[in-house]
Amino acid sequence: MTDILITLLLIIGAVFGLIGSFGLWKLRQPMQRLHAPTKASTVGVGAVLLASAVHKGTQGQPSWEELLVLIFLFITAPVSALFLAKVHLHKDHAPQDLPQPEGSEWATYKNPDEPR
Amino acid sequence: MKRILPHPVLSATLLIVWLLLVNDLGLGNILLGLILALTIPLLTRPYWPDSPPIARPFLLIPYILLVTWDIILANIAVAKIILFMAPDRIQSRFITVPLDLKTPEAIALLSATITLTPGTVTADISTDGRALLIHSLHAPDPDAIRDDIKNRYESRLIRIFG
Numbered sequence: 001m002t003d004i005l006i007t008l009l010l011i012i013g014a015v016f017g018l019i020g021s022f023g024l025w026k027l028r029q030p031m032q033r034l035h036a037p038t039k040a041s042t043v044g045v046g047a048v049l050l051a052s053a054v055h056k057g058t059q060g061q062p063s064w065e066e067l068l069v070l071i072f073l074f075i076t077a078p079v080s081a082l083f084l085a086k087v088h089l090h091k092d093h094a095p096q097d098l099p100q101p102e103g104s105e106w107a108t109y110k111n112p113d114e115p116r
Numbered sequence: 117m118k119r120i121l122p123h124p125v126l127s128a129t130l131l132i133v134w135l136l137l138v139n140d141l142g143l144g145n146i147l148l149g150l151i152l153a154l155t156i157p158l159l160t161r162p163y164w165p166d167s168p169p170i171a172r173p174f175l176l177i178p179y180i181l182l183v184t185w186d187i188i189l190a191n192i193a194v195a196k197i198i199l200f201m202a203p204d205r206i207q208s209r210f211i212t213v214p215l216d217l218k219t220p221e222a223i224a225l226l227s228a229t230i231t232l233t234p235g236t237v238t239a240d241i242s243t244d245g246r247a248l249l250i251h252s253l254h255a256p257d258p259d260a261i262r263d264d265i266k267n268r269y270e271s272r273l274i275r276i277f278g
Contacts, residue, residue, distance in 0.1 A: 019195045019198055019199065020125040022151070022198060022199070022262060023198035025197060026203060027206070028203050030208065031237075031239075031251050032208050032253055033128060033255040034237050034251070035159070035194060035234060035236075035237060035251075038194075038232065038234045038237070041185065042190040042191060042232060043188060057125070063139055064139065065136065065137070067136065068136050068137060074228070074232060077232065078227065078228040078231035078232060078238065081231045081237050081238075082227070082231065082238055085237055085238070085239035085240070085251065086240065088217055088239075089240060094269050098210050098249065099210055099211065099212045099249075100212070101212055101214070101242035101244075101245075101247035102210065102214065102247065103244070104242040104243050104244040104246065105241070106240045106241075106249055107241050107243045110243050112197065
């Protein structure tokens, strides 16, 4: 019974990892491509980790390390995505192409040496 | 008390994370975890000038469950877009989300939530810290996405951070 559950979770993880990679190939703009790996790194990794936790649980050695992997991944993934997005903003977009914030400007185009 | 334990929540988190990392509840590991939980906040104190102002920390639990559920739903939605939609029909665009949140910790948590939910990525913040620039993979109705972020996540974070 748990074998079926573990297999199912591994298949879900693999399918979402595959869709994420396929999206990386299919999508055209660099900013669109940023969306594909977020799938592999959330549900994809999450399902595989859950499978590992269930497997260890049935072996009589319950483990919380999988939860930690997920937490660290969820803390770090948005940071790397933000930095990739900023690189794309500088390489492929100009400030005037973007919707502007009210009474302000986007921080990444601001020269840090200028006074506010 | 304040001098020995400048950040009690950080200390508790460090102890729990340490025990989860070693995956063992022996006395030695609890002692080592306690030493780490007491010394690391003292050593990193200069980088944490203010304690994070979390008014209702217990509300974080339903928030995490909600975000987890949304991540699963959004994953399926984005999978459909990637698999079945012609590339030239995907309407990607940048959206401005004005912020009502004030503290850096809350804004960081909101932008991480936006990025982790597939289909939207936080790209930038305005210089005055009162708007986020997000990129949406498929946004036929950008206003709906903006309202969704404000009503679903930001309103809850305002309650959590108070």
